[in-house]
Amino acid sequence: MFTAFARAFKTPDLRKKLLFTLGIIVIYRLGAHVPAPGVDYAKVQQCIDQSDSGGLLGLMQMFSGGALLQITIFALGIMPYITASIILQLLTVVIPRLEALKKEGQSGTAKITQYTRYLTIALAVLQGTGLVATARSGALFQNCTVREQIVADKSIFTTLVMVITMTAGTAAVMWLGELITDKGIGNGMSILMFISIAATFPGALWAIKESGKLADGWIEFGTVILIGFVMVALVVFVEQAQRRIPVQYAKRMIGRRSYGGTSTYIPLKVNQAGVIPVIFASSLLFIPSLIVQFSGSTAGWATWIQDHFVTGNHPYYISVYFVLIVFFAFFYVAISFNPDEVADNMKKYGGFIPGIRAGRPTAEYLSYVLNRITWPGSLYLGLIALVPTMALAGFGGANQNFPFGGTSILIIVGVGLETVKQIESQLQQRNYEGFLR
Template sequence: MLTAFARAFKTPDLRKKLLFTLGIIVVYRIGTNIPIPGVDYRNVQICMDAAQANQGIFGLVNMFSGGALLQITVFALGIMPYITASIILQLLTVVIPRLEALKKEGQAGTAKITQYTRYLTVALAVLQGTGLVATARSGALFQGCPVASEIVPDQSMFVTITMVITMTAGTAAVMWLGELITDRGVGNGMSMLMFISISATFPSALWAIKEQGSLADGWIEFGTVLLVGLVMVGLVVFVEQAQRRIPVQYAKRMIGRRSYGGTSTYIPLKVNQAGVIPVIFASSLLYIPALIVQFSSSTAGWATWITKNLADPGATPHIILYFFLIVFFAFFYVAITFNPEEVADNMKKYGGFIPGIRAGRPTAEYLSYVLNRITWPGSLYLGLIALVPTMALTGFGANQNFPFGGTSILIIVGVGLETVRQIESQLQQRNYEGFLR
């Protein structure tokens, strides 16, 4: 492994890409620690040290921003507006014929959709920035903190607009940094920034578990969490790499004196075809009722029921609804991203067929049947992984932040595997041995 790292840095062009990526990561981490104008950073730190942040509602966005959201920094919104915009555009591509036609135009159409994603990202950043500023001004960002209402001392319109513009510009800068990594660095830039944001919160979360532990000064809890984390990483790697390979045979064709085709390949159908998208969808959908109750400040019966059953991650209705939403969105996302009829038509067009299955409609029905069968274990796996933090909170105490589980572990393992594959492919262009043996 160490020799592979040394070989990567000995290759001039790969070394430039790795150093460029590390430089962008340093710039990103600096931006996540620079407070925006109009915020009393001392009061923010008082509330952060008291560990009274409302993680139930803002936990997902705070995780994607590397802890910058609750500190109200320049990169407070992080990569979340871009993720939301990308998901919305991906869903609209199936619904709107114009976007579907752009997607089929190749590189030019993809560039146009990317431009739409950028515009939507800026618009969502304005909305989310306004909501964050309003929440910080009202003192609801840190529940129970005595100085929560003094985080934004000057609540004039000019200061509010300045704060929103600064966070929107920070989101645009994050988007630009991610695209720079994609073009001139290693791996997918947006995924890499997500990876860095999530992993940056791991040391503090692990140390908090040690500090709040009671067995052997917290070292037993610390070691237990590390052991569970390693087991979960191994499980996630195993499932993420698992796939069902459907064999495809291409008929031999004679064109002039040359023969073409006659080769055999396969269609890889992953067990977790949807990735981490269903978890993000389900989390975002469950946060909406809690946000409505918080901004309405209502004491009616329906508001009390939502606060008790949906806003609390440990409540039984929340856990059940969260699990079923993940399973539903897993099937929903796979259905809109993988079209068996389109795959069957393309195979038929180029003379391909699945052994024992007729080309055309029978092939599409067979692909749908196989896809539904492997999506079931994939969706159940996603639901169980997403519930690990909730079970950990119950086992280690309600104020603990269990780092290994849910969206974080899925993103870290997925991005790590993809980045290693890209480095390995570039190493194999110059050496017979790759990054991993």
């Protein structure tokens, strides 16, 4: 990886792209530390030192690079865009109009991207309003003594200014991501997501060292680093694993020319769903505690939810979390990969799997193979997501949103591998000497 970056910096046009990407990253990180209007920054820092957050709030805090709880102009980060993208992807399967746009190629994709932008702004308004209302009421920090003084001016005008500022910040983040995609290296949104998560690593690791008891915390610190390297190696191994189904294309005569007769394969990844099931499961498990928090009830059902579905280390929470990840893995694979459509396209262009008849038998075979490899992929996702809860609970009170947790490691490794692949492919295009050598 380091060799690829070194070679890229020696290539003038790639060096410009890398420097442009680094410049956008610097702007993004600066915006993550500029407080929103009406926020007492000193009180916020005091509350952050006294409080801890998990669940969906912790997930959003991670995706915002620590900007959410600091209530900055980029507090919402890229979470509205991620949510909008997932919603549009799910609706594509349900709404025929969106499905038709998806099949139109580049023009249809551009239209869906435009819908995603509109939905991102709408979600940013909703999430910004919720964040401001939570900060004004003091519910953003449960254990802070000055939590109600974070937003001193509780007038409607100040609230509107804060919501508009955060919505504009989300639009700016979306624009910065698209700039990276157009003029930089890699997928812009993925790069910003990578930076947001990586920005929380140093502080979280140092907190573990400070809370450790063995050799001033260095033993705990080293153990967590070692576990992190093992998890990264495991994730890289599984993320690169795929089942390659061979496909043969028959020769066809069109006029005087012969087409086809080539061999290729369909790559089916073991983790076909990526990090989406973990995000879905984390969001869904946060709903019960959110209901209890806003209802203010002290009844038996509320106490039971607080005891079993808030801390994240209860056996009930762990079991439900694991089952939800497995379920959403199968659900997302089912809606994102259509064996019937793939089989029809293969039949249309004269392709077939050796030993399998074209048409319906091919679709059934693809569905069978996909179900077989989704099982280990979903179990792997569940285990990776639960490692912090089961193995790191003794080091600084880690939860499912710990930096070496499933969501963060999957995103960092996935984005890192994809970015390096893009750099290497562009290097090959510029250094390819063909058969003249």
